[in-house]
Amino acid sequence: MARTIDELAVLSGVSRATVSRVLNGGSVSAKTRSRVEAVLGETNYRPNLAARSLASGRSNVVGVVMHIDPHLLFQDPYFSQLLQGMSSALADRSAGMMLWLGNRSKEDTLGTILSMGLVDGVVVTANSLDDPLVDGLLASELPTVLVGHRKADRTASYVDVDGVHAADAMTTHLISIGRSRIGYITGMPRNVAAADRLAGYRQAMKRAGLSVADTIVEGDFNTPTGVTGAASLLDRGVDAIFCANDAMALGALETIRARGLRVPEDVALAGFDDLEFAARLDPPLTTVRQGVREQGAEAVRNLFELIEDRSRSPRRVLLPTELVIRQSTVGGGPRT
Amino acid sequence: MARTIDELAVLSGVSRATVSRVLNGGSVSAKTRSRVEAVLGETNYRPNLAARSLASGRSNVVGVVMHIDPHLLFQDPYFSQLLQGMSSALADRSAGMMLWLGNRSKEDTLGTILSMGLVDGVVVTANSLDDPLVDGLLASELPTVLVGHRKADRTASYVDVDGVHAADAMTTHLISIGRSRIGYITGMPRNVAAADRLAGYRQAMKRAGLSVADTIVEGDFNTPTGVTGAASLLDRGVDAIFCANDAMALGALETIRARGLRVPEDVALAGFDDLEFAARLDPPLTTVRQGVREQGAEAVRNLFELIEDRSRSPRRVLLPTELVIRQSTVGGGPRT
DNA sequence: TTGTACGCGTTATCAT
DNA sequence: ATGATAACGCGTACAA
Numbered sequence: 001m002a003r004t005i006d007e008l009a010v011l012s013g014v015s016r017a018t019v020s021r022v023l024n025g026g027s028v029s030a031k032t033r034s035r036v037e038a039v040l041g042e043t044n045y046r047p048n049l050a051a052r053s054l055a056s057g058r059s060n061v062v063g064v065v066m067h068i069d070p071h072l073l074f075q076d077p078y079f080s081q082l083l084q085g086m087s088s089a090l091a092d093r094s095a096g097m098m099l100w101l102g103n104r105s106k107e108d109t110l111g112t113i114l115s116m117g118l119v120d121g122v123v124v125t126a127n128s129l130d131d132p133l134v135d136g137l138l139a140s141e142l143p144t145v146l147v148g149h150r151k152a153d154r155t156a157s158y159v160d161v162d163g164v165h166a167a168d169a170m171t172t173h174l175i176s177i178g179r180s181r182i183g184y185i186t187g188m189p190r191n192v193a194a195a196d197r198l199a200g201y202r203q204a205m206k207r208a209g210l211s212v213a214d215t216i217v218e219g220d221f222n223t224p225t226g227v228t229g230a231a232s233l234l235d236r237g238v239d240a241i242f243c244a245n246d247a248m249a250l251g252a253l254e255t256i257r258a259r260g261l262r263v264p265e266d267v268a269l270a271g272f273d274d275l276e277f278a279a280r281l282d283p284p285l286t287t288v289r290q291g292v293r294e295q296g297a298e299a300v301r302n303l304f305e306l307i308e309d310r311s312r313s314p315r316r317v318l319l320p321t322e323l324v325i326r327q328s329t330v331g332g333g334p335r336t
Numbered sequence: 337m338a339r340t341i342d343e344l345a346v347l348s349g350v351s352r353a354t355v356s357r358v359l360n361g362g363s364v365s366a367k368t369r370s371r372v373e374a375v376l377g378e379t380n381y382r383p384n385l386a387a388r389s390l391a392s393g394r395s396n397v398v399g400v401v402m403h404i405d406p407h408l409l410f411q412d413p414y415f416s417q418l419l420q421g422m423s424s425a426l427a428d429r430s431a432g433m434m435l436w437l438g439n440r441s442k443e444d445t446l447g448t449i450l451s452m453g454l455v456d457g458v459v460v461t462a463n464s465l466d467d468p469l470v471d472g473l474l475a476s477e478l479p480t481v482l483v484g485h486r487k488a489d490r491t492a493s494y495v496d497v498d499g500v501h502a503a504d505a506m507t508t509h510l511i512s513i514g515r516s517r518i519g520y521i522t523g524m525p526r527n528v529a530a531a532d533r534l535a536g537y538r539q540a541m542k543r544a545g546l547s548v549a550d551t552i553v554e555g556d557f558n559t560p561t562g563v564t565g566a567a568s569l570l571d572r573g574v575d576a577i578f579c580a581n582d583a584m585a586l587g588a589l590e591t592i593r594a595r596g597l598r599v600p601e602d603v604a605l606a607g608f609d610d611l612e613f614a615a616r617l618d619p620p621l622t623t624v625r626q627g628v629r630e631q632g633a634e635a636v637r638n639l640f641e642l643i644e645d646r647s648r649s650p651r652r653v654l655l656p657t658e659l660v661i662r663q664s665t666v667g668g669g670p671r672t
Numbered sequence: 673t674t675g676t677a678c679g680c681g682t683t684a685t686c687a688t
Numbered sequence: 689a690t691g692a693t694a695a696c697g698c699g700t701a702c703a704a
Contacts, residue, residue, distance in 0.1 A: 003452075004697060015675045020699060029673060050389035050453030051697035054680050059386060061434070070420055074413050075612045084406055084437060091439035096448065098397070099435045101420060103427035112432065116339075117386030117681085223616070254616075276411045277613075280559070280590075340681060351691045356683060365689060387681035390696045453697085 002043040012039040061096040063122035085296025106133040143306035157314040159299040161290045166321040167200025179240035183233035185219045187244040226251025246271035264331040283327035338379040348375040397432040399458035421632025442469040479642035493650040495635040497626045502657040503536025515576035519569035521555045523580040562587025582607035600667040619663035
């Protein structure tokens with residue numbers, strides 16, 4: 001029942017320093033070590049992590065900041081998967097995670113995070129073009145890795161997927177199956193991922209010599225704007241609809257079917273994210289899969305490099321995406 | 337650029353103790369206070385939380401443990417909402433959250449959590465009948481609140497919803513609309529919520545004098561088992577299917593429609609959870625709404641009571657649920 | 673290899 | 689109201 005390292009020292013007849021060495025893998029004679037470990041075994045001692053942090057200057061805890069719209073957080077598995085990936089990578093290093101969601105003002109959150117001795121570094125989701133929280137973190141001394149990135153983050157470490165390339169590939173796919181009037185439902189204009197995907201769509205359309213006048217409607221990543229956005233696009237006579245995420249594609253599918261149109265014969269449909277339900281839709285949805293867990297894990301690994309060598313230059317990682325072609329674009333196959 | 341409280345003291349010409357009082361709201365003369373605060377303003381000092389924890393014995397951080405199947409965590413918004421509720425209640429107290437998911441062994445996780453000086457208390461999800469992690473937490477000195485509970489947790493503080501009552505109410509609703517061959521797709525047998533809901537179903541059926549021989553099939557809370565479970569039940573000629581959660585109801589709906597049966601005319605369908613998609617199904621799904629965010633927030637509030645008065649007797653809270661009646665059981669209304 | 677002694681930055685106790 | 693001063697528990701130069 002030893003509560004402190006001093007008590008352990010007394011019980012095992014050595015000095016506090018020796019016990020500390022046993023605990024942290026210093027050089028101790030085999031004999032002494034086994035003696036201390038014997039005591040350790042029968043005493044269920046637990047080190048005081050606050051004291052350890054204070055003395056060593058490291059807490060072995062990293063912060064995770066996901067300061068986003070609660071509604072989005074609720075329904076989009078993206079964030080759960082991101083957490084899982086981070087948690088997994090943290091477990092590999094026996095490190096802990098402090099989590100901040102958007103329940104306090106960004107100023108308050110920032111202040112807490114920057115408190116000394118709390119976290120060794122932080123991973124923050126950067127999905128807004130201007131985010132004072134991200135700016136504050138980057139301006140601070142605290143090692144910081146972004147998940148996602150803004151154009152201005154060229155000097156920061158980040159992990160992202162190449163949304164431009166992915167959206168370009170999807171648009172190219174739609175063109176390759178003979179569609180030319182390809183409508184696009186985008187996300188919030190200030191959302192970085194939305195902007196990237198839109199850019200990829202534009203880029204592919206332009207390369208194919210197709211017009212994007214009147215083919216783009218604005219959504220907000222939620223299903224209802226997929227419903228209304230698709231209605232608007234169908235009125236303009238599109239033969240394909242590419243949605244910036246699966247949630248909106250779900251809404252678009254509703255609208256298409258409500259009008260008695262066939263997918264993909266009349267209108268091809270594509271999403272982005274490959275959420276769980278995408279494969280279960282009727283017809284199964286063509287979409288883009290991004291390794292969200294892997295993003296989270298990579299962000300943590302990236303952060304640890306920064307923590308262990310703070311002078312290291314920023315490392316920027318673009319993870320690959322995968323085009324998942326299903327019957328909502330290539331049709332013909334057996335319907336489930 | 338004062339980094340420590342001592343530097344602040346020198347800069348403002350007072351002692352370290354006085355600065356500490358200003359910071360923590362001790363009694364200081366207005367004059368002295370304003371002097372210190374002036375220095376404070378131009379120096380962006382941030383207290384060292386590790387030192388504070390060590391000296392005060394409190395970290396103002398609580399642990400949250402959700403040691404569950406990653407796959408479930410991915411797709412079920414339950415956990416996101418729970419986190420949101422907790423985060424919100426923590427923000428009210430300016431407290432932080434450490435999060436542990438199931439990436440390490442329960443022994444390792446338990447060991448870390450029980451380390452001194454890390455967290456002031458812990459909220460843990462208890463969804464398994466026997467969980468060494470929960471047992472270890474309850475056996476420890478650390479203030480602990482469960483979300484959910486096992487039968488044996490009568491001496492612990494917990495927050496839960498009355499799943500028995502809710503399932504009873506739903507079953508009674510199905511009976512009230514004239515169904516008598518009511519099939520039930522349950523969750524994993526060792527899952528507490530699943531067991532509660534099943535008990536509620538049985539209870540209502542028994543009270544109505546209806547047989548449950550051959551009306552219960554086992555699922556696992558995921559959509560595929562809803563598909564297969566419903567097939568099995570339909571073969572037995574049921575006129576209603578009650579699923580232990582919405583995800584399985586989604587699968588059941590697929591099966592029912594694939595057989596060309598009408599909902600609710602031929603088969604009434606009910607779920608549990610009221611997930612986002614439930615209202616969007618065709619027909620909209622009758623289900624049970626439980627205030628998940630509220631559960632999380634209440635768990636945190638409960639925990640703080642325990643932290644502030646460790647001798648306080650355990651407080652057990654059962655939050656109410658709400659029957660959400662939609663067209664999958666009462667039909668007739670306008671289809672969307 | 674082991675022990676001594678100091679420092680980490682803060683809160684809290686006790687005088688004044 | 690304010691100021692010394694002692695904890696808080698651990699890591700780690702430095703000395704032995």
